[in-house]
Amino acid sequence: MLDLVQNTLDGIAAGSAYALLAIGFTLIFGVMRRLNIAFGPSIMVGIFLGAWVHVQWSAGLIEAALATFIGALLASIYIERLSFAAIRGDAALASMASSFALWMQLEQGVSLAFPGRTTAFPTLPPLPDIQIAGLFLGGDDLLVLLSAGLVLLVLHRLIYHSHFGLEMRALADSAEAAAVSRININRVAFLTFCLAALVGAVAGLLIAATDGQITPKFGLWATMKGLIAMMIGGLGSLRGALLGGLVLGIVEAQAQWYLGAAAREIVVYGLLFLCLIVLPGGIAGVRDTGAERKL
Template structure:
């Protein structure tokens, strides 16, 4: 029983990182309605920039975190310009394949500059375990959870209390109507991309800092963890992204503990597959469906 609770707790912590990735995915998907496969790889660029700062300047975790976010943003801007801004409307497939091409490019760039298989990454410091009623929690996990919650709170304020947030929501819901209101959709997309990349950078830092090794495969993992968590929660929904991320974290953690790494990954994809077949709208589907039904009744 203690094990079960312990694994659930650990799962929630990892899930918080996944949730941030899924939020970034959902933000980009919301304003663009296109899939950005290069999301994870652009975060990976940030992570490697962080590693670079760490290795060459022996920097502490805060400068490394900042470098990670900056690197993710720069790579994100590159992806946005190449794969979305430059490709004309209506060519969503070309955009998606283009993000894949850029992914390959970024991954190779990293392996050329960092030829070793793995690199060290700073942890959030040497910290004690916190114990409570037989459960233990690594202090950095707690910090990770705290930062994730803080990020979600900030994001909520940004989306629901600011003019920029209003424009992001407007473009996500209906780009044509947003243009009619005088909103410059291209600029909103660009800024939403920067925001998503920054969130991704934080998520990348947190995920790597708790498991302090870096590999070029991080890009692939980040893209697919974020994608799975987004789909589990329901595309375009931020509460969904959080729920999906946490669910994914918990399921992975339990499967890992019981059956090992292969079953962990298997379970993640099986869960995704089952959700798509039986509940394609994700965890949050009920809300959307209920609203649509209500709208139909009132017309």
């Protein structure tokens, strides 16, 4: 029983980072109605810029974090311009294929710039571990949870209590209606893309700083985790993305503990497949997501 609770605790810590990735995906899908599969790789560019600053000038976490944000933002703008803004709105397939092509570019570019298998990343400041009634919460995990919670609060404030958030929600509801209401669609879509990049960069930063090292495979990893969490939670729902991330984290932790690493993958993908068949609206029970429109 204690194991079960402990795994859940570990899962929530990991899941909070997944939730941020899923929220980044959801923001982009919400305003674009198109899938940006190069979302993970754009974060990867960010953390590598952070690592470069760290290695080059032995900079600390703050400078590396700034560099991470800048890198993820630049990579995202590059993707937005080439794969989304430049391609007609009704050619969603082309946007997706194009973002995949840019993913390949970014991944190879980073591999060329950092030839080693792994690159060092500044670690989180040491925080005391917490132990209550036999349960253990590492200082790193606590910091990850707190940071993710803070980002969620700021996001909630921005989306539901600001003018920009209103414009964003209007665009997500209906692009035509938003345009008629004198909302500059292109501007809002671009800014949302940037916002998603920043949210993703926080997730990337937390994961990289916990591990202390990064590889170019991070791009694929982040895209997969974000997509899975988004789909389990319910495509198009921000609350669903949060729930999906936490569920994914908890399921992974439990499966890892009780069944082992090889079975963990089988359990996660089996759950995703079943979830899509039985519960296409996800945990959040989304009805109209616009997903039934052709991708």
